[in-house]
Amino acid sequence: RGLHASMLQIRDHNHKPLPGIELLDMGPKVATGNITDHGFMRLEHVRIPRDFMLARFQHVTPEGEYVRTADAGNIGDST
Numbered sequence: 825r826g827l828h829a830s831m832l833q834i835r836d837h838n839h840k841p842l843p844g845i846e847l848l849d850m851g852p853k854v855a856t857g858n859i860t861d862h863g864f865m866r867l868e869h870v871r872i873p874r875d876f877m878l879a880r881f882q883h884v885t886p887e888g889e890y891v892r893t894a895d896a897g898n899i900g901d902s903t
Contacts, residue, residue, distance in 0.1 A: 829878040834865065844870040 834845050841847050846866040853862065874884040882892045 828882065830872050830876045831878065832870075832872050832876050842870075844868050 834842060834847070836842055844867060846868070848864055848866070850862045850864065874886075877884065880893075882890065884890055
């Protein structure tokens with residue numbers, strides 16, 4: 825039901841990606857003086873605990889049911 829922000833550990837104590845997490849750089853940037861750094865993360869077979877979901881407007885019950893709060897309105901309709 826859309827994108828949802830979560831918090832999770834992605835690196836170990838040696839600053840290496842944890843199993844199932846791939847971190848990639850998108851390379852040099854044009855016309856920025858290379859002052860910005862962009863990248864992306866891919867998760868493969870990584871389970872994020874439901875307690876790690878930033879859940880101001882929605883949550884997942886222990887039974888796995890997705891529930892939006894009454895005050896969520898159309899907050900999830902835009903990106």
